[in-house]
């Protein structure tokens with residue numbers, strides 16, 4: 001069995017990936033936080049000595065690097081992004097070199113592209129605006145410079161939950177800022193949601209985005225492991241989205257169809273920085289990784305998000321949302 005180590009494994013994507021991979025790989029998981037579902041090796045990537053000891057002991061062949069200051073919020077101290085993204089990635093590279101580990105898959109973001117209302121390919125112009133996106137771009141550059149065999153996955157809007165046997169794992173950010181969990185939750189709980197902008201040049205005036213089911217994210221990582229196993233000295237940047245184009249109002253209609261509950265929503269003025277249309281070209285992922293998103297149809301995404309919300313309700317886990325949508 002191949003040995004994999006996931007950083008940031010207490011987080012949303014890392015914990016789902018652990019369940020996705022654990023039957024076919026020997027998976028070690030590290031994070032500075034705990035997780036409710038499984039035990040994690042406690043390690044802050046800022047502590048290089050501890051990281052060196054863990055990598056020496058675990059000796060993974062592949063590292064999936066998901067640890068990050070991932071919330072996009074300009075009120076968060078910039079230092080947190082610098083430390084948990086740039087310094088942490090730099091430490092990881094140093095430790096990988098020291099321990100002769102030569103394969104990395106890194107979770108980057110679509111937020112570093114310059115948005116121009118068109119389909120975004122890996123060749124599209126880069127212009128990170130948020131501190132989050134800027135630091136992610138710096139991490140990509142560090143990995144490139146390291147010459148470690150690498151796949152950089154630029155994720156679009158990751159969402160929904162993963163079911164494996166009798167387990168369900170999903171998104172539990174605090175606060176939750178992402179659109180799908182917010183819309184589904186607020187519909188189910190009959191709470192008011194705001195939609196920012198109804199006069200964009202789209203079918204119904206609301207923004208169009210590209211959503212990708214967590215199951216398809218996990219399969220993209222698995223395909224990236226295969227790719228790195230067969231190739232050496234690579235630095236491949238690959239977009240991971242679904243290339244579906246759906247408006248905010250269409251999502252609301254899809255949610256209502258499944259829950260049979262009317263959404264209370266209010267159309268308010270546009271937010272600064274939002275563009276009308278964002279969607280992803282996945283040709284490179286198809287060609288290089290032989291990957292296809294098979295779970296990312298909107299009804300499936302919403303159905304699995306509903307199951308996750310019901311599961312959290314059963315556990316009586318309260319959630320906090322930012323007034324995003």
Ligand SMILES: NC(=O)c1ccc[n+]([C@@H]2O[C@H](COP(=O)([O-])OP(=O)(O)OC[C@H]3O[C@@H](n4cnc5c(N)ncnc54)[C@H](O)[C@@H]3O)[C@@H](O)[C@H]2O)c1
Nearest residue numbers: 008010011012013032044045066067068070084107155158
């Ligand atoms: N969720 C999305 O839609 C999305 C989109 C694009 C990119 N990404 C990227 O994918 C990755 C995973 O996203 P997520 O939604 O699971 O994020 P998340 O915030 O749920 O998880 C990140 C984890 O990293 C850990 N972490 C942060 N700093 C650390 C440090 N110094 N040492 C050890 N652990 C540390 C946190 O404790 C957390 O558990 C992130 O790198 C994020 O930037 C996510």
